[in-house]
Amino acid sequence: MKSNSQKIKCLIIGSGPAGYTAAIYAARANMSPILYQGIQPGGQLTTTNDVENFPGYPDGITGPEMMIQLQKQAERFGTDVRNGWVTKVDFDKGLRVWVNDSEELNCETIIISTGASAKYLGLESEQKYLKLGGGVSACAVCDGFFYKNQDVIIVGAGDSACEEAHYLSKLCNKVTMLVRRDEFRASKIMQERVKKTDNIEILFNTETVEVIGNDQVVDSVLVKNNKTDKQTTIPVTGFFVAIGHKPNTDIFKPYLNMDETGYIVNEPGSSKTNVAGVFVSGDAADHVYRQAITAAGTGCMAALDAERYLASL
Numbered sequence: 001m002k003s004n005s006q007k008i009k010c011l012i013i014g015s016g017p018a019g020y021t022a023a024i025y026a027a028r029a030n031m032s033p034i035l036y037q038g039i040q041p042g043g044q045l046t047t048t049n050d051v052e053n054f055p056g057y058p059d060g061i062t063g064p065e066m067m068i069q070l071q072k073q074a075e076r077f078g079t080d081v082r083n084g085w086v087t088k089v090d091f092d093k094g095l096r097v098w099v100n101d102s103e104e105l106n107c108e109t110i111i112i113s114t115g116a117s118a119k120y121l122g123l124e125s126e127q128k129y130l131k132l133g134g135g136v137s138a139c140a141v142c143d144g145f146f147y148k149n150q151d152v153i154i155v156g157a158g159d160s161a162c163e164e165a166h167y168l169s170k171l172c173n174k175v176t177m178l179v180r181r182d183e184f185r186a187s188k189i190m191q192e193r194v195k196k197t198d199n200i201e202i203l204f205n206t207e208t209v210e211v212i213g214n215d216q217v218v219d220s221v222l223v224k225n226n227k228t229d230k231q232t233t234i235p236v237t238g239f240f241v242a243i244g245h246k247p248n249t250d251i252f253k254p255y256l257n258m259d260e261t262g263y264i265v266n267e268p269g270s271s272k273t274n275v276a277g278v279f280v281s282g283d284a285a286d287h288v289y290r291q292a293i294t295a296a297g298t299g300c301m302a303a304l305d306a307e308r309y310l311a312s313l
């Protein structure tokens with residue numbers, strides 16, 4: 001194994017808005033940050049079409065373009081952006097990190113910005129239209145606007161699905177909610193909110209069979225009642241999936257405090273974790289807001305916290 005004996009002042013793991021914002025601040029504070037991009041350079045935004053809710057882009061910007069600009073901004077101030085995947089960490093004796101299972105890095109501070117991944121059903125047709133940007137999304141707040149006055153489906157029965165269904169109901173003509181069991185998982189108050197909304201129709205015991213379209217955009221979805229096996233085609237232009245997210249935090253589990261889903265628990269009002277010198281930003285610690293702008297904000301916090309930590313040593 002290659003060992004990098006030189007201490008890295010600031011290692012940033014992850015290349016979404018949180019990671020690049022941390023890098024911009026850390027580089028400008030002379031912390032010589034090294035950022036590893038991970039398995040999906042640019043993070044979740046690279047699967048979004050247009051970003052219209054990030055302040056400063058009055059005409060919107062595509063997700064991939066925004067990530068290229070953020071990378072350029074981080075590099076302009078000297079961030080060393082590297083291709084590679086952090087596969088192992090050891091926080092017992094110092095802060096040690098392994099990249100691609102081989103290179104060992106010794107760090108003074110680490111900013112975790114590994115994000116979370118939206119869960120999808122895994123159907124071939126769902127993945128096809130997701131990749132085409134043609135009507136499949138896992139973020140109503142990001143993409144709901146593109147379905148204004150149209151009919152959409154949302155899959156899921158938790159708090160996220162209810163919140164997103166309600167959000168969509170204010171933009172769309174009709175929202176059909178597919179719930180796989182005969183009851184919600186969401187809290188009562190969230191359930192009541194969707195049940196009371198006129199343009200939300202809830203189909204219990206209903207699963208998705210196939211997302212249908214013209215090889216460019218979605219035009220309907222084939223669903224099945226799992227009690228009767230009856231199949232129905234619902235005409236829609238948007239197919240939203242809200243069946244949960246998985247934070248990308250598995251490698252930190254032995255060392256960092258996490259909630260039961262794997263979100264890293266930070267000190268309230270700061271980016272500090274339970275390990276000195278290790279900070280967290282973005283969706284790896286946030287199951288509530290999950291927006292590019294909130295991720296960027298916490299990336300800034302993490303860099304400032306890391307800078308103060310180094311100054312205090």
Ligand code: NDP
Nearest residue numbers: 121156157158159160161163180181185242243244245287
């Ligand atoms: P949850 O894990 O709570 O819910 C996931 C939902 O997706 C479940 O209803 C589950 O169904 C359904 N599901 C999973 N897989 C499939 C599948 N293959 N096909 C169809 N349905 C599927 O995730 P959430 O993202 O909703 O919430 C995560 C956490 O965040 C929760 O603790 C929640 O309370 C919290 N949260 C709080 C909010 C608030 O308070 N404002 C807003 C949003 C989230 P089943 O029930 O059958 O397992």
